[in-house]
Amino acid sequence: MRRNHRAAILTATVLAGTLLAAGCSSGSGGKQSEEDTGAASAGKADTPRMKVAMITHAAPGDTFWDLIRKGAETAAAKDNVELVYSSNPDSAKQANLIQNAIDQKVDGIAVTLAKPDAMKAAVAKAKKAGIPVVGFNGGLDAWKDQGLLEYFGQDETVAGAAFGERLNELGAKNNICVIQEQGHVALEARCAGVKKTFKGKTTNLYVNGTNMPSVKSTITAKLKQDTSVDYVVTLGAPFALTAVQSASDAGSKAKVATFDLNKDLVGAIEDGxxxxAVDQQPYLQGYLSVDSLWLYKTNGNFSGGGQEPVLTGPAFVDKSNVEAIAKFAAKGTR
Incomplete structure (x- = not known):
């Protein structure tokens, strides 16, 4: 299976590069600047304009999604795609956004399935309307059952298990796994993965991820209540940075490790x-989601044969390799 995953990733990358070289307009001057795209400048595809809706469960203020959107916008600029981005952490409202996209007669939909059951009917309507749908970031266990064309993301159970093994190597004994949205399948899978391989004690701690002061006070209270906690595991970069403050406020010696990465977190790793951090490469998820719909509409290509996901993580970032990652994080691609 891992070989198929690597083949799917390689196929997507090679196809995107080959088609970009073949499909660029040589005389249109359609170049995107590095400043606009956050990546190396590239020519614009000389293909008919198409419209893609990207619909996520992003909560307001969560900077993780800025990386997803930046990748999507870069692919859209390259592929001559009109990108319509929308989000709502409420699964029912997210499903309504899919219906809005159907009503707009978009050419493709890229969607997260953080709460798959709530999205099932809306996804089925999109398919019935003849709109290809790809999944990314959330819904690894549901995308095939719902008939999505492709999926781009991280196997969160595998990532969690690898995280737990890393904690074992570091000699950790007692961690709290901070979940910022109860019922979110990917977040729950991460903590379940940690618990599966970690030899010590893992306790899930639920917080309100849309209220960072509340997150801080909840973690602080837990660390004061249980002084034996030696690691705080968070599931997003902003929560990790907040957890550092919580440990300080609680007078705790607990260390912090996290899933997901951003520019500020890279600096925090450098500073110790x-x-x-476990990086799932959100920029790549956003980019591939849009680019895959362009490839499908333009050439009939799709990765993994509809059977295997394209994995974008997990990749560990620590002091040993953070310097190499920092330059990419600075421009918002890691």
Missing amino acids: DIQF
Whole structure:
């Protein structure tokens, strides 16, 4: 299976590069600047304009999604795609956004399935309308059952298990796994993966991810209540940075490690405030989601044969390799 995953990733990358070289307009001057795209400048595809809706469960203020959107916008600029981005953490309202996209007669939909059951009917309507749908970021266990064309993301159970093994190597004994949205399948899978391989004690701690002061006070209270906690595991970069403050406020010696990465977190790893991060490459998820719909509409290509996901993580970032990652994080591609 891992070989198929690697083949799917390689196929997507090679196809995107080959088609970009073949499909660029040589005389249109359609170049995107590095400043606009956050990546190396590339020619614009000389293909008919198409419209893609990207619909996520992003909560307001969560900077993780800025990386997703930046990748999507870069692919859209390259592929001559009109990108319509929308989000709502409420699954029912997210499903309504899919219906809005159907009503707009978009050419493709890229969607997260953080709460798959709530999205099932809306996804089925899109398919019935003849709109290809790809999944990314959330819904690894549901995308095939719902008939999505492709999926781009991280196997969160595998990532969690690898995280737990890393904690074992570091000699951790007692961690709290901070979940910022109860019922979110990917977040729950991460903590379940940690618990599966970690030899010590793992306790899930639920917080309100849309209220960072509340997140801080909840973690602080837990660390004061249980002084034996030696690691705080967070599931997003902003929560990791907040957890560092919580440990300080609680007078705790607990260290912090996290899933997901951003520019500020890279600096915290360099400074030693964060021990390590697991990067699922959100920029790549956004980019591939849009680019895959362009490839499908333009050439009939799709990765993994509709059977295997394209994995974008997990990749560990710590002091040993953070310097190499920092330049990419600075421009918003890691």
